[in-house]
Amino acid sequence: AQSVAQPEDQVKVAEGNPLTVKCTYSVSGNPYLFWYVQYPNRGLQFLLKYITGDNLVKGSYGFEAEFNKSQTSFHLKKPSALVSDSALYFCAVRVLYSGAGSYQLTFGKGTKLSVIP
């Protein structure tokens, strides 16, 4: 089955420390992978994506993600966390939805990141 998983419901990190938010996926074919962030009472905002090429993808607000094909992972990282990074983070993967015969984004359940001052 095609799917995406975020194994941690919540991640806590001290301000200034590096952060990692984990994501694993299961798709047939080459994956298209995305990270979005959601602040309270706001819509999701695009952070970065992997389509092809370099396994290390750089995105908005200093975030980056590493695509690892052998481990089927796409973890989000930032070298130094800010309090303002506290939000809900969603990993998404493009899947072929058999019911429609077209591609859709399937989102993980989200990981709540809390950066402690």
Next chain:
Amino acid sequence: EAGVVQSPRYKIIEKKQPVAFWCNPISGHNTLYWYLQNLGQGPELLIRYENEEAVDDSQLPKDRFSAERLKGVDSTLKIQPAELGDSAVYLCASSRGTHSYNEQFFGPGTRLTVL
């Protein structure tokens, strides 16, 4: 540029009542999406439009949900009649072009509460 606009932001109705949500995508974005987001979950696609054509509505519960995108710009999502289980946040998103690798831009959502 202005972002995706949705209204209303909040809606409270009683079960069996109708409700409608409106979305204005980013100018020039020809693909529009409606998602359902339950508490503690990621968004789930309800319907996708390319211009005025609904190209993927396979997950839209068509017995009570309907959507339209007249003239390929604004879109309306309707529920009639609403059920208790429809309480959720309804998100609208848009993207430039039709490729599945294009990033989507999301509106703030409409939080629906059905009593």
